[in-house]
Amino acid sequence: xxxxxxxxxxxxxxxxxxxxxxxxxxxxxxxxxxxxxxxxxxxxxxxxxxxxxxxxxxxxxxxxxxxxxxxxxxxxxxxxxxxxxxxxxxxxxxxxxxxxxxxxxxxxxxxxxxxxxxxxxxxxxxxxxxxxxxxxxxxxxxxxxxxxxxxxxxxxxxxxxxxxxxxxxxxxxxxxxxxxxxxxxxxxxxxxxxxxxxxxxxxxxxxxxxxxxxxxxxxxxxxxxxxxxxxxxxxxxxxxxxxxxxxxxxxxxxxxxxxxxxxxxxxxxxxxxxxxxxxxxxxxxxxxxxxxxxxxxxxxxxxxxxxxxxxxxxxxxxxxxxxxxxxxxxxxxxxxxxxxxxxxxxxxxxxxxxxxxxxxxxxxxxxxxxxxxxxxxxxxxxxxxxxxxxxxxxxxxxxxxxxxxxxxxxxxxxxxxxxxxxxxxxxxxxxxxxxxxxxxxxxxxxxxxxxxxxxxxxxxxxxxxxxxxxxxxxxxxxxxxxxxxxxxxxxxxxxxxxxxxxxxxxxxxxxxxxxxxxxxxxxxxxxxxxxxxxxxxxxxxxxxxxxxxxxxxxxxxxxxxxxxxxxxxxxxxxxxxxxxxxxxxxxxxxxxxxxxxxxxxxxxxxxxxxxxxxxxxxxxxxxxxxxxxxxxxxxxxxxxxxxxxxxxxxxxxxxxxxxxxxxxxxxxxxxxxxxxxxxxxxxxxxxxxxxxxxxxxxxxxxxxxxxxxxxxxxxxxxxxxxxxxxxxxxxxxxxxxxxxxxxxxxxxxxxxxxxxxxxxxxxxxxxxxxxxxxxxxxxxxxxxxxxxxxxxxxxxxxxxxxxxxxxxxxxxxxxxxxxxxxxxxxxxxxxxxxxxxxxxxxxxxxxxxxxxxxxxxxxxxxxxxxxx
Numbered sequence: 001x002x003x004x005x006x007x008x009x010x011x012x013x014x015x016x017x018x019x020x021x022x023x024x025x026x027x028x029x030x031x032x033x034x035x036x037x038x039x040x041x042x043x044x045x046x047x048x049x050x051x052x053x054x055x056x057x058x059x060x061x062x063x064x065x066x067x068x069x070x071x072x073x074x075x076x077x078x079x080x081x082x083x084x085x086x087x088x089x090x091x092x093x094x095x096x097x098x099x100x101x102x103x104x105x106x107x108x109x110x111x112x113x114x115x116x117x118x119x120x121x122x123x124x125x126x127x128x129x130x131x132x133x134x135x136x137x138x139x140x141x142x143x144x145x146x147x148x149x150x151x152x153x154x155x156x157x158x159x160x161x162x163x164x165x166x167x168x169x170x171x172x173x174x175x176x177x178x179x180x181x182x183x184x185x186x187x188x189x190x191x192x193x194x195x196x197x198x199x200x201x202x203x204x205x206x207x208x209x210x211x212x213x214x215x216x217x218x219x220x221x222x223x224x225x226x227x228x229x230x231x232x233x234x235x236x237x238x239x240x241x242x243x244x245x246x247x248x249x250x251x252x253x254x255x256x257x258x259x260x261x262x263x264x265x266x267x268x269x270x271x272x273x274x275x276x277x278x279x280x281x282x283x284x285x286x287x288x289x290x291x292x293x294x295x296x297x298x299x300x301x302x303x304x305x306x307x308x309x310x311x312x313x314x315x316x317x318x319x320x321x322x323x324x325x326x327x328x329x330x331x332x333x334x335x336x337x338x339x340x341x342x343x344x345x346x347x348x349x350x351x352x353x354x355x356x357x358x359x360x361x362x363x364x365x366x367x368x369x370x371x372x373x374x375x376x377x378x379x380x381x382x383x384x385x386x387x388x389x390x391x392x393x394x395x396x397x398x399x400x401x402x403x404x405x406x407x408x409x410x411x412x413x414x415x416x417x418x419x420x421x422x423x424x425x426x427x428x429x430x431x432x433x434x435x436x437x438x439x440x441x442x443x444x445x446x447x448x449x450x451x452x453x454x455x456x457x458x459x460x461x462x463x464x465x466x467x468x469x470x471x472x473x474x475x476x477x478x479x480x481x482x483x484x485x486x487x488x489x490x491x492x493x494x495x496x497x498x499x500x501x502x503x504x505x506x507x508x509x510x511x512x513x514x515x516x517x518x519x520x521x522x523x524x525x526x527x528x529x530x531x532x533x534x535x536x537x538x539x540x541x542x543x544x545x546x547x548x549x550x551x552x553x554x555x556x557x558x559x560x561x562x563x564x565x566x567x568x569x570x571x572x573x574x575x576x577x578x579x580x581x582x583x584x585x586x587x588x589x590x591x592x593x594x595x596x597x598x599x600x601x602x603x604x605x606x607x608x609x610x611x612x613x614x615x616x617x618x619x620x621x622x623x624x625x626x627x628x629x630x631x632x633x634x635x636x637x638x639x640x641x642x643x644x645x646x647x648x649x650x651x652x653x654x655x656x657x658x659x660x661x662x663x664x665x666x667x668x669x670x671x672x673x674x675x676x677x678x679x680x681x682x683x684x685x686x687x688x689x690x691x692x693x694x695x696x697x698x699x700x701x702x703x704x705x706x707x708x709x710x711x712x713x714x715x716x717x718x719x720x721x722x723x724x725x726x727x728x729x730x731x732x733x734x735x736x737x738x739x740x741x742x743x744x745x746x747x748x749x750x751x752x753x754x755x756x757x758x759x760x761x762x763x764x765x766x767x768x769x770x771x772x773x774x775x776x777x778x779x780x781x782x783x784x785x786x787x788x789x790x791x792x793x794x795x796x797x798x799x800x801x802x803x804x805x806x807x808x809x810x811x812x813x814x815x816x817x818x819x820x821x822x823x824x825x826x827x828x829x830x831x832x833x834x835x836x837x838x839x840x841x842x843x844x845x846x847x848x849x850x851x852x853x854x855x856x857x858x859x860x861x862x863x864x865x866x867x868x
Contacts, residue, residue, distance in 0.1 A: 083192030089205055096185065096212055100219050103178050107222055113229055120233055127157070127240050131247050138254050146414075147255045147559075149370035154248040161241040168234040175227040182220040189213050255559065262488060265481040270424060298372050312361055319360075320353035326516055337519050341391065342512040348386050352509055355383035359506045371415060378411050380502045388505040396460055399441055400501060406434050407498035410491070424478060431475045431490050438468050467493045488558045495557060500550050507546035511539035590646045598639030606632040622689035629683055629706070671726075675709045678725035682706055688728060688735060693803045695734035696723055702804075742775065742799050743806045747814050750791035752827040757784045757792060760826065764796040767820045773809050775799040791829045 084092050108116075134150055193209045196202060302309065327346040330338040345352060358365075358380055365376045381404050389397050409430055418426065442464050470493035478486035515535045517523060524531055555561035572586030606628050614624035682688055683706060692703045694713065701715035711728060713721045736743060751760055761782040768780030780798035787793070796817065800806035821828060 083188060083195050086196065086202070086205070089192065089209060093208055093212055096189075096216075099181070099185075100215055103182070103219055103223065106174070106178070107226055113226065116233070117229070120236060124236060124240055127243060131243060134247055134251065138250060146370075147251065151248070151251045151255060152367070152369060154244055154251055157244045158241070158248050161237055161244055164237050165234065165241060168230055168237060172227060172230045172234060175223050175230060178223050179220060179227065182216050182223065186213070186216050186220070189216060256562070262485045263482070264484075267420075267424070267481045267483045269481045270428065270479045298369055301369055301372060308364070312357065312364075315360060316353055316357040319356045320349060323349040323352045323356075326513065329520070330516055333519075338516055339512075342516050344390065345387055345509055345512050346516070348383075351383040351386040354379065355387065355506055355509060358383070359510075374411050374415055378408060380498075381408060384498075384502050384505045387509060388501060391508075395441070399460065399464065402437050402441065403494075403497045403501065406430075406437070406494050409433075410494040424483060427486070427490065428475060428478050430494075431471050431478070431486075434494060435468065435471045435475065438464050438471070442468070463497065467497060491557050492554060496550075496554055499553055503546040503550050504543075507539075507542045510542050511535075514538045514542070587646060591643050594643045594646050595639060598642060599636070602632055602635035602639060605635065622686045625690050625706070626683040626686060630680075633680075633708070671724075672709060675725045678729045679706060679708055679711075682711070682725060682728060687738070688733065689738075692738065693736040695736070696727065697731060699723075737803050741802050742778075743803055744797060744799055745806050745810045745813070747796040747798075747810060747817060748785075749794040749796060749817060749821075750788060750828060751794065751821070752791060752829040755792060755826050757794075759824075760784075760792070760794055763820055763824060763826075764794060764817060767816050768796055768798045768813060771813055771816055773800065773805070774813065775801050790831050 130153075134154070137146065137150065189209060189212050193206065193213055196209065197206050199206070323346065327349055330343055330346050358376060361376065365373050385400070385404060389400050392400060413427065413430060442461055470489045474486045474489035474493065477483075477489065518531045518535050518538075552561065555564055572584065572589070574585050576583055576585060576588065609631060610624060610628035614627060617624075619627075688694060688703055688706070688711075690703055690706060694701065694703055696713065699713065699715065699721060701713040701719075701721060703711060704714050704720070705712040706725070710722050710724050713723055715721060749760070749764060761784065764782035765780050768774050768782075769776065774780060775798070778799045780796065782794060782796045785793040785795050796813070798813065800809045818828070
């Protein structure tokens with residue numbers, strides 16, 4: 001079976017998978033690492049590469065086969081003088097037929113070759129026409145976005161033709177190899193035919209040998225013909241690639257020189273612009289050319305990126321499903337669990353899903369043609385007005401509607417290509433409308449109310465005033481001929497506020513969704529008491545990320561971003577030296593960032609490991625805490641090593657310092673190291689677990705933490721006692737819960753003499769067995785402990801299942817025993833004392849009569865006997 005046509009589908013799938021991977025990365029970065037997006041390495045987004053005719057030619061000719069499969073096996077070649085022996089001709093002919101079939105399957109039909117040449121010529125003409133348009137545009141005054149659009153287009157073409165040249169080179173090399181294989185076989189079969197052609201009786205063998213020669217010659221001619229076509233295409237593609245590289249270089253130079261031309265007049269004043277005929281062009285042809293160029297670019301992109309666009313739709317549906325689930329969850333919660341603002345936002349699931357999808361595809365949209373990108377950018381208007389407008393106050397709501405309108409008008413202005421003069425005039429009208437609208441919002445009659453309002457209103461007024469200054473500067477620059485400066489100022493004033501509103505809306509929605517998710521039962525169980533802190537810091541990080549991303553977009557919009565990155569890079573690479581120590585400013589700033597970021601990541605990873613991953617594994621008690629703690633120490637060690645490496649310190653030289661530190665540890669830090677090592681031993685051997693009830697030197701409490709230097713024991717009185725780890729290993733420690741939470745409870749009981757001991761024992765056991773909370777796995781037992789001074793001594797022993805409830809259980813069972821003894825008529829005696837008076841003062845003897853002594857003896861409820 002031939003493999004023609006398999007390569008186009010594989011190329012299509014590969015390109016689509018690349019676009020889908022880029023989209024997936026955008027979604028992950030937005031939802032989980034959005035605050036840190038600006039700290040990533042700056043990589044220019046590349047427009048996905050569509051297939052060209054030559055690429056179709058390579059794919060149709062079995063490119064996958066000749067790139068992935070091994071070359072056809074060459075049969076062994078005997079000497080040309082001898083040729084092929086008669087007994088081997090049949091086998092060698094079969095092998096040769098198989099080789100010719102493999103080579104034939106890798107060749108392209110002639111009809112496809114003709115079609116490929118035709119399409120290559122069309123693409124060459126298209127490149128030439130687009131290059132002329134770009135050169136004409138570079139002569140005129142372009143906006144930064146128009147320069148960005150041209151750069152994206154030609155960069156994608158450059159990548160496309162670079163890949164095409166590589167494929168053509170591989171194809172040519174393969175054809176040359178096939179021709180060499182055929183040339184190596186041809187002399188052998190020719191020698192065989194020359195030797196046997198006059199032999200009688202083997203005419204069929206001679207005919208087959210001659211047929212093999214003809215097949216070899218035909219395949220060789222066909223391969224040579226295709227090689228000539230491939231070499232011709234390779235030359236044409238190389239010329240087109242060179243032309244594309246030249247145009248791309250011009251566009252890059254124009255883009256890099258844009259900041260330097262802002263303060264230079266690049267056109268006549270508006271009142272004299274009609275004197276230049278090249279500025280006063282007809283709008284029809286220019287508009288038609290603009291639409292043709294945008295439509296062609298968008299059509300090629302959509303044709304080759306169907307899976308990428310479908311993946312965006314799939315992302316929207318997934319986001320919509322998630323928002324609907326959150327909405328149903330919020331509907332069942334109380335106002336204390338879900339705020340009214342969150343309920344309002346989740347009440348618009350389609351807008352929320354659209355906003356989340358747009359935020360998640362920012363990186364993907366940054367690489368597509370500007371025309372299609374603006375469709376995505378204009379789509380922000382829908383969720384922003386639907387979500388943010390009802391939450392804003394009246395003045396802020398009016399400003400939001402005004403800036404959304406101006407943002408839409410600016411987008412239409414940027415999409416539609418018009419003659420230079422008409423474009424300047426329309427832009428002046430647009431800026432004037434924006435000036436009047438914003439001035440009306442901050443008119444003096446309303447300023448007093450805004451200034452006494454809360455700080456948010458004051459910031460709004462300050463922002464509007466700043467936009468007014470930018471718009472006034474843009475209008476003035478446009479009138480006097482500073483067109484580039486006018487466009488930059490206008491873009492900043494018209495696009496910047498709405499972009500800020502969109503990012504603020506997205507950050508607010510993400511913060512509200514984060515709050516709802518953190519208040520779910522699962523999140524509360526995992527995070528314990530950290531829900532409020534997580535929500536607070538999560539909201540701050542999202543807002544910080546949105547602010548930094550807005551700053552990045554504004555710098556890109558005014559064409560200063562590359563310059564800022566270049567200056568920042570040079571500044572960070574500036575060397576700093578102190579005698580023999582050499583480092584850069586980036587190293588100095590990178591070390592604290594590595595330490596802080598590493599500490600945060602280590603803490604977060606350990607937290608997830610301890611609270612989410614390890615509890616689901618069948619591990620013994622104490623093992624999850626030991627694993628998470630040791631992992632935390634290892635991660636901190638790696639962070640420290642990374643910080644040292646980032647600071648430029650060679651670790652092999654660090655060994656000398658390690659030896660010096662070892663000596664210091666032996667003297668000054670001995671106790672600290674001892675406690676740290678003891679903590680590691682406690683984690684590995686696990687004689688004590690977090691949550692155990694221990695008795696350390698008479699101190700009874702629950703172990704709450706086993707740290708690096710010390711452990712924390714919380715007593716039953718609520719005191720937190722810090723115990724060095726070495727004390728837990730070197731001293732005697734009683735662990736009440738090492739292997740079990742069970743605890744035996746003893747209740748001493750005293751009854752009066754004359755009571756039947758067997759009756760008392762049965763009564764005590766019955767009381768313990770009937771009381772809930774007493775373990776019956778180990779039956780309660782009562783013992784007669786002996787004869788006391790004034791009572792018979794018994795002891796009731798039973799088991800409690802939990803350490804934290806045994807004391808209460810002892811109290812409850814003791815009360816039940818007292819009640820049972822009282823109901824059974826069994827007396828609990830008091831201690832008796834006999835007092836013998838050997839002498840009595842004479843004056844006291846006169847005052848104390850024998851009757852009083854008897855009365856006192858009779859009324860004494862304690863059973864004391866007074867004998868005189």
